[in-house]
Every structure is written in structure tokens, then in C-alpha cells.
Amino acid sequence: MYPVLNAAERNGATISADLPLAVAKAHGLGGPSPLVRMLTSYAPLNEREIALVESGQGDLQKHPAGAEIRPEDTSRRVVTVTAGWAAQSALLEDGRRQIVALALPGELIDLARGRRLGLAVTAMTPLRTRDATDLALALEGAHGALALGWRCLREAAELRLVRHIVRLGRLSAYDRTIDLLVGLHERQRRAGMADVQSMSLPLTQEALADHLGLSIVHVNRTLQQLRRDGLITYRTGRVTLHHPERLSALAAGA
Amino acid sequence: MYPVLNAAERNGATISADLPLAVAKAHGLGGPSPLVRMLTSYAPLNEREIALVESGQGDLQKHPAGAEIRPEDTSRRVVTVTAGWAAQSALLEDGRRQIVALALPGELIDLARGRRLGLAVTAMTPLRTRDATDLALALEGAHGALALGWRCLREAAELRLVRHIVRLGRLSAYDRTIDLLVGLHERQRRAGMADVQSMSLPLTQEALADHLGLSIVHVNRTLQQLRRDGLITYRTGRVTLHHPERLSALAAGA
DNA sequence: CGCTCAATTGAGGAGTATCAATGATTGTGG
DNA sequence: CCACAATCATTGATACTCCTCAATTGAGCG
Numbered sequence: 001m002y003p004v005l006n007a008a009e010r011n012g013a014t015i016s017a018d019l020p021l022a023v024a025k026a027h028g029l030g031g032p033s034p035l036v037r038m039l040t041s042y043a044p045l046n047e048r049e050i051a052l053v054e055s056g057q058g059d060l061q062k063h064p065a066g067a068e069i070r071p072e073d074t075s076r077r078v079v080t081v082t083a084g085w086a087a088q089s090a091l092l093e094d095g096r097r098q099i100v101a102l103a104l105p106g107e108l109i110d111l112a113r114g115r116r117l118g119l120a121v122t123a124m125t126p127l128r129t130r131d132a133t134d135l136a137l138a139l140e141g142a143h144g145a146l147a148l149g150w151r152c153l154r155e156a157a158e159l160r161l162v163r164h165i166v167r168l169g170r171l172s173a174y175d176r177t178i179d180l181l182v183g184l185h186e187r188q189r190r191a192g193m194a195d196v197q198s199m200s201l202p203l204t205q206e207a208l209a210d211h212l213g214l215s216i217v218h219v220n221r222t223l224q225q226l227r228r229d230g231l232i233t234y235r236t237g238r239v240t241l242h243h244p245e246r247l248s249a250l251a252a253g254a
Numbered sequence: 255m256y257p258v259l260n261a262a263e264r265n266g267a268t269i270s271a272d273l274p275l276a277v278a279k280a281h282g283l284g285g286p287s288p289l290v291r292m293l294t295s296y297a298p299l300n301e302r303e304i305a306l307v308e309s310g311q312g313d314l315q316k317h318p319a320g321a322e323i324r325p326e327d328t329s330r331r332v333v334t335v336t337a338g339w340a341a342q343s344a345l346l347e348d349g350r351r352q353i354v355a356l357a358l359p360g361e362l363i364d365l366a367r368g369r370r371l372g373l374a375v376t377a378m379t380p381l382r383t384r385d386a387t388d389l390a391l392a393l394e395g396a397h398g399a400l401a402l403g404w405r406c407l408r409e410a411a412e413l414r415l416v417r418h419i420v421r422l423g424r425l426s427a428y429d430r431t432i433d434l435l436v437g438l439h440e441r442q443r444r445a446g447m448a449d450v451q452s453m454s455l456p457l458t459q460e461a462l463a464d465h466l467g468l469s470i471v472h473v474n475r476t477l478q479q480l481r482r483d484g485l486i487t488y489r490t491g492r493v494t495l496h497h498p499e500r501l502s503a504l505a506a507g508a
Numbered sequence: 509c510g511c512t513c514a515a516t517t518g519a520g521g522a523g524t525a526t527c528a529a530t531g532a533t534t535g536t537g538g
Numbered sequence: 539c540c541a542c543a544a545t546c547a548t549t550g551a552t553a554c555t556c557c558t559c560a561a562t563t564g565a566g567c568g
Binding site for chain 2: 034037038039040041042043044045046049052053084085087089097098099100101102104105106107108124125135136138139140141142144145146147148149150152153154156157158160161162164165168169170184187188190191192193202203207210211212213
């Protein structure tokens, strides 16, 4: 079994086959917005809540296929896709591209977050979006420094997922390993648990392989290559990054 | 440049080099918990908020290296890592494993979410965690069906990131393509925008390649192979999945 | 001292990338 | 309606990255 497939998405899919139709009838005139259809497929909304979502969505905006959607175009920071497909992609300086996620009708795009994660949002088809910033603000938790910090913590976790997708999708084993080590070093530095060059790395090469999407043998050879190139010192449990700046540049560039 | 690297994480890292020390002095006795250090590296907390976080963290729990951490062990659903490393991994039925994310001290593990995403949480080292469920509940938004639906929407997006990491890390081009198509079909079904077999696929093979982490040429050949195997019909803009069940099984199994 | 697990090494092959053309389709202006 | 450009899809040939299988070495550890 492939556990990922059995989670919410699949269950919801069963529900969605019926629910949207019922809701559509109740509303007439083309039925509810895609966002409402999507929300009702997860949780049963009452009339008031449906009305709230419909009215909470702001102005509609059209983008031609190929257009890039930028948060600074308007004050909108969260939008729902009404029609068409959008792609959120990371661009590498050599032109390589990794589409990290696609957004289909009914789904959300957090432009502000995308921006912080370094993602460009592009219309893959003629695209229609509606502003949902107010809804997001109303539904997403408290204000204040503590809530902000907490959201940053959550967002940092999501950033790591995104960055890992780019690693796996577009970096070679060599660059992928560098980028992971640099990332782990940054994280331990932030927590005050590593010095400028050296850090703990309590992972077997097998665990590294399972994280990097490589075979254990190839991880071993990649680490050796990094050592031969003078970039790291490695012994089980501990790594020294010899040229952090150069390594960051390598991780960043390719 | 590699935009992903320039976001919050890097900026925060600059801050974190100094802040934790100051906070540590103010508190003495080993300093603040890793969670507080992490939060203060994102947003300046006042004394009251720091106290709130410290008291909001529940019982400490120890796990030996290699142990699996399950949400049903206790009522804890969100924990912070106090010491040691944990891995969140997806397991394929043939034994392959993809570590989707690592959790280091100061970072959060949402066990309930991990469970819904099909992830196993494993201690990579002797691990200490503290319950943060109450904090999470207090800080993460409103109650009610609408807020629940909204969170599901956000969580579904995260699920797609996780699933894509598994695709890129552990599936062949052939299986990866099947899995993506099945996933896209599920999403369009849920939105009521696809019939049982056929769906719109408004992506060029180049876009598919950039999403699947493959070359455009190889995407082309993979699609041809899928056609030859009678699994799909493909013409630009539209795909028919001929054996949805079998395809799902393929996507799930390998 | 014999286990066991992690790390290492070698040989060979499968899977993908790259380079370079060649069709096919669509939209555009004459 | 046609020539043209532009984009997308397809094909072939070749190179290389990375995997698999199979040993071997090294490092704790009861």
C-alpha cells in the first residue's frame, strides 16, 4: 500500500462525486463558486457559511495563458482559482524550472507565501481568480507576535518541503547532497546547535539515501566525491562544511 | 540565484545568531526551550508570551532511537522536538522508503496531520519531545465547519507537496507519470470537472517535464509507453485513463 | 570473539539526459 | 487561401548518471 494515497484526498473524492451537484441545484445560476464546492466536499457548510464564503471572495481577475501572477499587482495575497490552471514554480539561474505545485479550480494560491518561498505563479491556461485575502485573514488564526512566530514555524516547514521538491526534481545527486547539508546546517545554526562550519549529522547513509531519493551506494560515493573535492569532512554523525559560502553558492546555483 | 534560498529561512538565520543568546541569559537555568528560541528567531516575544509558550508545552516524553512515534500513544497531536532528530517518512509496499521531512530540535511535528498524510514518524536518535497540542489549538484559528474546511484545503495542498516528494524521490518516470495523472484526475473529479475516465490536461509536455523532474524527451517517450500499454489515451489537452482502478493500484503499489 | 550493522568497493546494466533533426499544428499577415 | 513563423510533439543516436547485485572491510558490543 501507498499510504499517502489513502488520506483525506481520497476519502474526500468519494464525497465530492455527489455533494457539488446537490449544492449546485440549491443555488441555481451556475451553482456555487468552485471554492464553495471544494469546501463543502470537506465539511458540510450551512447557508450562512456558504453566503459568507461567496461574499468573502473579492474581485474577479483574468489572466491570459502564460501570464505571471504577482502579489504586488493588487493587494490580493490569497486567491482562489475560478477557472483554468496555474503553476507555482521555482526557477534556477541556469534556466531549469521545477513546477512545485499546480493549482486547479477551487484551490487556493497564497501569493504572499509563494513569494516568500521564491515561487513564481504562472497561468498555464487562460485563468480566472478571485480574491480570498479577507477570508484567509478571518479564518487563519490570531494576531500578535506569538501567532506570527507560530505561522512562520509552520511556513518554514512548508518551505522545506518545497525546497526538497526542487532538490529531487532538478538537482544532481552531488548538488542535492550539498543543498541538503547546507540546509541542515542553516537549521542547526538557527537553533544555536552548530558552529560556523561543523554540525552533527546523526543519520546513517541509508537514511540520507531515503531522504535524498538515492541508493545507499550512490550516497556513499557522492559523499566521497565531496570529500575528495575538499568540500566536506565526513564521519558518521558529524560533518564539517569547509567552504560554507562556496557551498551555499553551489547549492543555490545548481 | 536560487530563489527558494532567499526566503524567510535565510533572513531568520541572521537573526537567530544573536537573539537566542540574549533570551537565554534572561532566563538562566539552561535557557529557554528550543521552541521559544525558534519562535523568537521569527518574531520578538515579550515575557508574557514566552511564559505562555513554556507553560503551554505539556509533558516531556523520551523515545529511543529507532522508535516510531504514534499519535495514539497519547492524546498528543502536535509535539515539539526538544532534543534529537525525527524523520517523517512514507513507506511503499515494496519496502522502499522516502523520508519526506526531518524534524530537528525546536521544530514541530504534527502527528495528526502526519497520520492523515500517511507518514510514519521515527526517532533517528534518542528523542525528546514535548506536547504542544494546546498551543497549536490556541494559535491555529477558528472553530466551526468553515474553518475546518479551510484547514482541509490548506492541508490538501500540503498533502500534494508530500506526495510529490515521494513521486520524485522514489518512483520511476513511468510510475511517476501514472501517479501524477491519477492525482490530477482525482482532483478534477472532486471539483466535478472530469468524468470517470477522461479529463482535461492543459499542460505542454514541457510543463509536465518541469513538474515531473524529467526531460521533455523522456516525458514524450513515457507517454508513448503508457499509450502502447493501453493505459491512457493522450492528445494535447486531454487524457483518458483507461483502467482507473488498475492505474490507481499501479500508482499506489509502485 | 563472533555478531550485527554501517560503510565501502567493484562490475555491469537500466534508466534518463542531451543533442540534433524532423513532423505536426496553430496562428498571422499578406 | 497561402506562406510564414512559432510552438509543440516526435524520433534517433549517444553519453552519462545512478541503480542493482555481490562482496569486503570496519566498528561497536554482548
